[in-house]
Amino acid sequence: xxxxxxxxxxxxxxxxxxxxxxxxxxxxxxxxxxxxxxxxxxxxxxxxxxxxxxxxxxxxxxxxxxxxxxxxxxxxxxxxxxxxxxxxxxxxxxxxxxxxxxxxxxxxxxxxxxxxxxxxxxxxxxxxxxxxxxxxxxxxxxxxxx
Numbered sequence: 365x366x367x368x369x370x371x372x373x374x375x376x377x378x379x380x381x382x383x384x385x386x387x388x389x390x391x392x393x394x395x396x397x398x399x400x401x402x403x404x405x406x407x408x409x410x411x412x413x414x415x416x417x418x419x420x421x422x423x424x425x426x427x428x429x430x431x432x433x434x435x436x437x438x439x440x441x442x443x444x445x446x447x448x449x450x451x452x453x454x455x456x457x458x459x460x461x462x463x464x465x466x467x468x469x470x471x472x473x474x475x476x477x478x479x480x481x482x483x484x485x486x487x488x489x490x491x492x493x494x495x496x497x498x499x500x501x502x503x504x505x506x507x508x509x510x
Contacts, residue, residue, distance in 0.1 A: 365386070367407070367476060367477070368386050368389065368390075368410065368411070368414060369382065369383070369386050370475065370476070371411065371414065371471065371472075371475075371476055372385040372386045372389070372414060372418070374471050374475070375414075375415075375418050375468075376418070377460075385414060385417065385418060385421070386414070388417055389410065389413050389414040389417055390410075392413050392417060393409070393410050393413050396413075405482065407482075408478070408482050408485060408486060411472075411476070411478075411486050412485075412486050415468075415486060415487075454508075454509060455505075455509065458504075458505050458508040458509055459505065461504075461508070462501050462504060462505075465487070465497055466497045466498075466500055466501035466504070467501065468487060469483060469487060469494050469497035469498045469501060470497070470498055470501040470502065470505075472486060472487070473494070473498050474498070480494055480495055480498075
C-alpha cells in the first residue's frame, strides 16, 4: 500500500486524487482477482492496474471541459528547512519538465524500487527502451539541477 500510494501521488500530484486512485486500483484488483496468476508478480500486476486506470482517467478528463478557475498544480508541502523546501520545489519542477514516459520510467525505477525488467513490463516497452528513458531523464535532471 505505501508504494501504491507513493506512485499514485507522483502520478496525480494531488493527495485526494491520488488516494482515490489507490482506492479504485484496489477495488479493481479485488474485482479481477480471478485474472491474477498465482506465482507471478502481484506488485507488478497491481501497479499495471493503477497505471492503466490513471491513463484511462486522464483521457476521460481531457474530453471534459476545463474551468479556468481550476488549480493547475498544488504547492509542494514546505519542509522545516527553507533550503530543502526550495530544492524539493526545483526537483519537482524539473521532473515535471520531463516527458511523461521518462518521468514514469524514472519514478518506477528510482523511487518505486522496480527492476528495469519489471518497469519495462509495466510500461509495455523493451528493457533497453526503459533503460534509455531512465538514463535520459537522469541526465536532464542533472543538467537542470547541477
